[in-house]
Amino acid sequence: MIELIQFPWSPFCLAQKRILEYSGARFKVVNIPCTDRALVWRLTRQRYHKVPIIRDGKTVVFETNDDSQVIAKYLDTKLQLGLFPHTWEGVQAILWRHIEKEVEGFAFKLNDIYFGENVPARNRLDYIRYKERKFGAGCLQQWRQEQDHLLVQLTHGLVPYEQMLADKSYLLDASPRFVDFDLYGMLANFLYANHHPLPQAHAHLRSWYERMSRVTLKTTRQAL
Numbered sequence: 148m149i150e151l152i153q154f155p156w157s158p159f160c161l162a163q164k165r166i167l168e169y170s171g172a173r174f175k176v177v178n179i180p181c182t183d184r185a186l187v188w189r190l191t192r193q194r195y196h197k198v199p200i201i202r203d204g205k206t207v208v209f210e211t212n213d214d215s216q217v218i219a220k221y222l223d224t225k226l227q228l229g230l231f232p233h234t235w236e237g238v239q240a241i242l243w244r245h246i247e248k249e250v251e252g253f254a255f256k257l258n259d260i261y262f263g264e265n266v267p268a269r270n271r272l273d274y275i276r277y278k279e280r281k282f283g284a285g286c287l288q289q290w291r292q293e294q295d296h297l298l299v300q301l302t303h304g305l306v307p308y309e310q311m312l313a314d315k316s317y318l319l320d321a322s323p324r325f326v327d328f329d330l331y332g333m334l335a336n337f338l339y340a341n342h343h344p345l346p347q348a349h350a351h352l353r354s355w356y357e358r359m360s361r362v363t364l365k366t367t368r369q370a371l
């Protein structure tokens with residue numbers, strides 16, 4: 148059975164988890180503390196320390212760079228999901244770069260400021276240390292102070308997606324593609340803390356998000 152090694156509020160893990168749910172395949176979630184990557188390090192034979200990774204029997208799958216999408220492509224090929232059709236090659240690559248920078252860059256901060264509600268007390272010191280080493284001393288307090296501005300920036304970053312959804316069910320066409328799952332993951336991370344709804348201004352995006360939360364490969368095939 149496929150195993151997803153992850154922690155629950157990671158945007159990249161939320162995207163892969165939704166892809167697995169979408170597929171209908173049986174899979175198991177293995178949660179690790181976000182501050183302890185020992186299992187990932189061991190399974191990847193000291194080649195990778197981020198999450199998510201996938202274990203599928205003897206095969207361990209992980210990313211080779213920020214834009215590789217190795218895991219999604221592996222699941223797509225194995226489970227025949229149609230997430231990377233030839234027609235959208237290139238367009239998807241441009242979009243996922245935007246999604247994983249311009250959307251994720253604001254969304255994760257708006258979840259991270261509530262880290263105390265997700266991270267167990269015993270891991271909080273390591274979590275703060277890990278964040279501050281990456282983003283600078285006091286970053287979590289600073290994001291909390293900038294919360295309103297971050298929300299405005301996120302809303303602005305989502306405008307192109309709202310526009311893309313005005314006349315179709317998914318970002319590119321009538322079926323969910325990789326970028327739908329990618330954007331879903333970033334927004335599921337933003338919503339994880341349950342302190343802010345999706346921007347009211349983006350009505351199409353809000354109903355797309357509802358659709359993305361429950362769509363399955365089976366229903367996609369039936370609709371075509």
Ligand SMILES: N[C@@H](CCC(=O)N[C@@H](CS)C(=O)NCC(=O)O)C(=O)O
Nearest residue numbers: 157158159196197198199210212213
């Ligand atoms: N491009 C990778 C990014 C994965 C990633 O950045 N994961 C974060 C968790 S959300 C992580 O493990 N970061 C560890 C670190 O930055 O040290 C993907 O799409 O899976």
